[in-house]
Amino acid sequence: MTHHPAIIGYYTTRFGELWDKSLFQLVREAVDGVMASCRTETESMDAIFFSNMMGGILENNLHAGAKLAEVLGVNLPIFRTEAACASGGMAVHLATQYVTARPGTTVLVVGAEKMTDYAPEETASALMSAASGEEQSAGLTFPGLYAMLANVYLETYGYARDCLAPVPHKNHFHGSLNEQAHFRKQISIREILASPPVASPLTLLDCSPISDGASAIIVSSNKSFIKKSAHAISILATEVATDTISLKGRGRLDELAATRIASEKAFGASGIKPRDINVAELHDCFSIAELLAMEDIGFWKKGTAGQRAKELSTMLGSGGTLTVNTSGGLKAAGHPVGATGIKQIGELFLQLTGQAGKRQVKKAAYGLAHNVGGSGGTAVVTILGQR
Amino acid sequence: MLSPVKLWRRQKEIRSILGKKGKVVTATTVFVPTPEFKKYAPYTVVLVDFGHGIKAFGQLADTHDDCRTGTRVVAVLRKTKEVMQEDVIAYGIKFRIIP
Numbered sequence: 001m002t003h004h005p006a007i008i009g010y011y012t013t014r015f016g017e018l019w020d021k022s023l024f025q026l027v028r029e030a031v032d033g034v035m036a037s038c039r040t041e042t043e044s045m046d047a048i049f050f051s052n053m054m055g056g057i058l059e060n061n062l063h064a065g066a067k068l069a070e071v072l073g074v075n076l077p078i079f080r081t082e083a084a085c086a087s088g089g090m091a092v093h094l095a096t097q098y099v100t101a102r103p104g105t106t107v108l109v110v111g112a113e114k115m116t117d118y119a120p121e122e123t124a125s126a127l128m129s130a131a132s133g134e135e136q137s138a139g140l141t142f143p144g145l146y147a148m149l150a151n152v153y154l155e156t157y158g159y160a161r162d163c164l165a166p167v168p169h170k171n172h173f174h175g176s177l178n179e180q181a182h183f184r185k186q187i188s189i190r191e192i193l194a195s196p197p198v199a200s201p202l203t204l205l206d207c208s209p210i211s212d213g214a215s216a217i218i219v220s221s222n223k224s225f226i227k228k229s230a231h232a233i234s235i236l237a238t239e240v241a242t243d244t245i246s247l248k249g250r251g252r253l254d255e256l257a258a259t260r261i262a263s264e265k266a267f268g269a270s271g272i273k274p275r276d277i278n279v280a281e282l283h284d285c286f287s288i289a290e291l292l293a294m295e296d297i298g299f300w301k302k303g304t305a306g307q308r309a310k311e312l313s314t315m316l317g318s319g320g321t322l323t324v325n326t327s328g329g330l331k332a333a334g335h336p337v338g339a340t341g342i343k344q345i346g347e348l349f350l351q352l353t354g355q356a357g358k359r360q361v362k363k364a365a366y367g368l369a370h371n372v373g374g375s376g377g378t379a380v381v382t383i384l385g386q387r
Numbered sequence: 388m389l390s391p392v393k394l395w396r397r398q399k400e401i402r403s404i405l406g407k408k409g410k411v412v413t414a415t416t417v418f419v420p421t422p423e424f425k426k427y428a429p430y431t432v433v434l435v436d437f438g439h440g441i442k443a444f445g446q447l448a449d450t451h452d453d454c455r456t457g458t459r460v461v462a463v464l465r466k467t468k469e470v471m472q473e474d475v476i477a478y479g480i481k482f483r484i485i486p
Contacts, residue, residue, distance in 0.1 A: 125421040137467060137479060138432050138444035139417060139424040147415035148434060155456055197429075200416040200453060248434055248442040253413060 004234035004387060005099045005221045008106075009038035010346035015213035015334030016182040023055060023114035024071045026214035030110050030339075031072060034216040038229060042108065045218075047098060048078040051091035051111030052338035057126040058118055084130035085285060087111060088341020089371030089380030092219070093238045099221035106222050111343075112214035113336035123210050127337075130374040132246035143207050143286060145247060145375040147199035150288035152253040154201065156303070161201035163306035165192040167287035168205050168332070170315045171325045175332025177316070177359040182211045182334025206287040211334030215342040217349065231353040236366075237270035237383040239263075245377040254303075256376035259296040263370075266381040267298070274298040277322055277383075278364040279351045281344035283372040284329040293370050294324070297381070316359060323361045326351060341371035341380065348384050389474045397479075404462045404480055409437035411458040416451055423468045433482055435460055448481040459485040 011033030013026050021029070027050075035041050042048075050068055055061040065078035081091040088111040095109045115123050128136050131145060140148075154161065169189050175181040192205040219235070226232045241261035244250055250257065267273060274297060282297075284290035291305035299322060300308050313320035327333040327347040330340060348367035350356040366385040372378065414433040417424070424430070431447040431454055447454060448465050460482040467479035 121420070121422045121425070124419075125423075128421060134444050136421075137477075139420055139427065139430060139446055139468065140415075140432050140444065141417060141419065141421060143419065144415050144417045144432060147417075148413040148432075151415060152413045152456075197416070197418045199418065202415075246444075247413075248444060 004236055005096050005219055006226045006232040006234050007217050007345065007349045007384070008220055008226060008229040008232045009034050009218040010349045011037055012180050012215035012343050012346055013213050014180045015211045015336055017116045018212040019116065021212065023059065023112055024067065026114065026212060027068065027110055027112045028071055030112065030214035030216040031108065034108070034218055038218055042072050042074055044106065045076060045108045046102070046105040047107045048076055049091040049095045049107060049109045050078055050080045051087040051342060052080065052113060053082055053084055053087050054113060054115070054126050054337065057129060058123070059114070083378045084373035085337050086341060086371045086373030086378040086380050087338045089369065089382060090240065090341070092217070092342060092345050092382060093240055093380055095219045096235050096238050099219055104222045106218060106220040106225055108216060108218055109342060110214065110216040111338040111341065113338040114212050115210045115336060116212050120210055135246055141199060143199040143202050146286040146288055147202045148247060149253055149292065149375070150201055153288060153292065156254050157306055159306035162193060163309060164206055164287040164291065165189045166309040166312055167284055167290045168192050170312055171284060171329040171331040174316060174326050174359060175328025178328050178333060181328040181332050182209055183328070183332045202286055208285045208330035208335040211336045213334060213336035213339045215339040215346055217342055217346050231355065233349050233352045233384050234387045235382065236272060236385050236387060237266040238380065239265035239269065240378065240380050241265070242378050243376055245374060247375055255296050256292055256372065256379060258376050258379035259293055259370060259372065262379045262381040263297040266383050270383045272366055272383055272385065276366050277368045279326060279348060279361050279367040280322060280324045280370065281327060281347050282324055282329065282370045284325060284331050285335060285372070289372065290324070290329070297368070297370060316361065326356065326359045326361060344369040344371060345382055345384070352384055352386065389470050389477060391475045394475055394477065401480055404443050405464055406462060407437045408459065408461045408485065409435040411454055411456055411460060412436050412442070413456060414454045416453055426469050433460065435482060443480060445480040445482050448483050450484070454484070461485055
């Protein structure tokens with residue numbers, strides 16, 4: 001018997017440059033898809049959580065709850081979450097609190113982003129609204145901020161930039177197995193290192209892309225509904241931590257403290273240990289981010305990720321005990337900001353219920369999702385498992 | 388459009404940092420900028436520590452060479468970004484390497 005809320009369905013659109021679809025057409029596809037997978041309908045939901053970052057800036061489209069009510073033809077309570085790139089994880093967190101506070105309820109969580117209607121530099125500029133004013137005024141970009149973190153890491157622990165390349169190499173291999181991924185092409189370490197610089201030491205292939213896409217899950221605390229569903233996985237913990245929006249306010253730049261704090265709380269709340277996790281979806285917006293996450297979550301000791309990443313032990317088929325970013329991560333699956341955190345949790349749902357097809361990790365019992373907003377100002381860590 | 392009021396409010400902070408000497412904490416050279424910085428790319432942005440808990444971000448003036456941790460710099464006044472023709476000129480902090 002479970003006392004935990006459960007995820008009972010998942011659907012994601014393809015991620016990529018989806019020029020024939022608008023933001024709300026993507027949302028519609030994701031919602032219809034997840035409802036069909038659970039043989040239910042939107043009218044049976046008790047509430048909707050909608051995750052989207054940039055509709056307000058790029059499309060002059062706020063009050064998204066009412067827009068969504070119109071699109072879906074419902075009068076349900078709809079809550080929008082915005083925590084930059086952690087908007088999706090935040091939506092799942094709040095949905096979990098909602099169904100826990102109201103036992104017997106079932107909610108839809110949908111996240112979407114439309115990013116390719118605009119020139120890349122306009123989208124980059126809109127993304128920078130998630131950084132401090134001073135960072136914006138200095139001409140920094142998100143690749144720039146993570147490049148600064150990368151330089152601190154490389155200098156502190158004595159690595160060269162080639163220690164970053166195994167991350168996109170591995171994640172593109174996983175993406176090649178995911179039909180919904182933005183990029184399905186494998187890339188070699190040499191290609192990554194030789195790609196054009198974006199913000200030193202990061203090159204183009206260290207960076208996640210600008211993508212369109214929408215993902216949806218259904219979260220429930222309704223015991224009979226969970227029992228009746230074909231697949232269910234419990235949400236054992238979901239924790240949020242925050243930090244200064246600007247890098248300049250942080251005590252240390254060789255870690256994201258928000259990740260460390262949210263992880264400690266999530267492991268504490270679930271009684272699960274890092275070594276129990278078999279599959280993880282980590283926030284690899286830039287290659288350095290996955291290395292920092294491996295350490296800050298506690299999978300690897302601080303300062304060792306630069307060396308350990310080269311062993312590719314977290315790649316499918318390596319025989320390791322933990323496989324990371326089977327979806328392809330943000331790098332290969334794509335990064336439609338509002339959808340990302342929901343796709344991460346959806347991917348774990350597929351893995352833990354044996355529905356991941358060609359990229360299925362054998363005997364996956366526990367999964368962890370790590371979703372970061374900005375340069376580490378917000379982190380959401382979610383642990384799923386059968387219980 | 389750049390808000391003149393916002394710029395005016397920031398001036399106090401800019402004034403308090405001008406002429407200060409500090410050390411680079413971390414740096415990056417940006418090759419792919421946002422639209423208002425296109426003209427300057429590639430450029431190097433540094434995070435500078437002045438001690439006593441005071442830090443600031445800014446671009447290196449006059450160079451875009453990679454710059455290592457510990458490099459000593461001084462804060463100088465420069466035009467910091469491209470603005471619309473009728474906007475207030477955006478003056479702010481950049482950093483010069485102390486030879």
